[in-house]
Amino acid sequence: MEIIDFLFADEQLFTTITLLVLIALLIGNIVTDKLKKYEDVDTTAATELMDDDNLIVLDVREKKELKSGYIKGSTHIPLSDVKNKLDKLDKDKSILVYCRSGSRSAHIAGVLTRNEYENVYNLKGGIQAWKRAKLPVKT
Numbered sequence: 001m002e003i004i005d006f007l008f009a010d011e012q013l014f015t016t017i018t019l020l021v022l023i024a025l026l027i028g029n030i031v032t033d034k035l036k037k038y039e040d041v042d043t044t045a046a047t048e049l050m051d052d053d054n055l056i057v058l059d060v061r062e063k064k065e066l067k068s069g070y071i072k073g074s075t076h077i078p079l080s081d082v083k084n085k086l087d088k089l090d091k092d093k094s095i096l097v098y099c100r101s102g103s104r105s106a107h108i109a110g111v112l113t114r115n116e117y118e119n120v121y122n123l124k125g126g127i128q129a130w131k132r133a134k135l136p137v138k139t
Contacts, residue, residue, distance in 0.1 A: 037113035038120040040106070041096070043133040046123050049096055056089060058082075058097045060108045061127070065100060069137035071130060079104050086115055094119035102126040 006012060041049065049055055057074040059066070060082060070076070077085050079099070089095060095117060097105040102125050109122040123129065131137060 036110060037118075038097075038106075038109035038122055040102075040124045041121045042124050043129055043135060046096055046098075046121070046130075047135065049094065049121060052094060054093045056093050056095045058089070058095055058105075058108070059127075060097060060099050060104055067139070069127065069131070069139045071098065071127070072136060072138045074098075079108060082108050083111060086112075089117070091117055094121065096121045096123060098123035098130070099126045101128055 008016060050057070057071055059070055059074040059076045060079045061076075062078050063076070066076065075089075077088070089112075095109075095112060097109045097112070097120065099105040099108075102123060105126060106122045109120045112120045125132070127137070
């Protein structure tokens with residue numbers, strides 16, 4: 001009982017609320033990670049996936065970002081268009097999604113899996129990680 005009195009004392013209320021919010025965010029993050037149906041892959045795993053002819057490499061960056069380079073053979077559909085162009089992607093193929101840093105592609109990987117695409121991968125770190133690994137980039 002003393003701990004509860006301590007946590008909810010007026011001078012501790014802000015700290016207690018902050019702690020509860022952080023715990024809730026941590027639990028939410030863990031649950032979200034467990035429920036996602038796509039797999040985050042690093043550049044090594046991505047290159048291994050590319051050995052499969054049944055792979056679509058999907059670039060979801062904006063058109064102006066392509067000037068900085070892209071992965072050879074990738075299909076470009078900007079993030080804002082992906083939902084409208086899902087029918088252009090073969091559900092029977094695996095899909096590796098990438099963007100600049102990996103966050104937009106993670107969002108699209110989630111969209112794909114919610115639309116019944118089964119073998120979906122997100123390139124962790126995006127094209128930046130690809131370049132850091134000194135992998136080939138087309139310009």
